Amino acid sequence: MRAGASAETKEPMPGSVVEVVSPSGVRSDYEVKPRWYASRGIANHLVVDPLQGHCATMWNPGSDGYRGRDVVP
Numbered sequence: 001m002r003a004g005a006s007a008e009t010k011e012p013m014p015g016s017v018v019e020v021v022s023p024s025g026v027r028s029d030y031e032v033k034p035r036w037y038a039s040r041g042i043a044n045h046l047v048v049d050p051l052q053g054h055c056a057t058m059w060n061p062g063s064d065g066y067r068g069r070d071v072v073p
Helices: 023-039
Strands: 016-020 044-049 054-062 065-072
Touching (some): 016 023, 023 054
Antiparallel strands (some): 054 065
C-alpha cells in the first residue's frame, strides 16, 4: 500500500481535510474525526467553526491524534 493510502479502500488519502462545524457535529468535528484523520496520516486538518468564530488547525498526525494545534480567531 502506498504512503497516504486508506487501509479500507487503498485509495490515496488527501494531504489536508477541512471541516465546517455544525451545531449537531461539534463533538465529531473536534474529537472523533481528528483522531480518525490523524491515524490515517492526513497531514493537516482545518476546522472552521462559525459557532465559536474561529478556526482550529491541527498538524503532525499520530496514531492517537494530532500533536500540534493552533486556534486562530
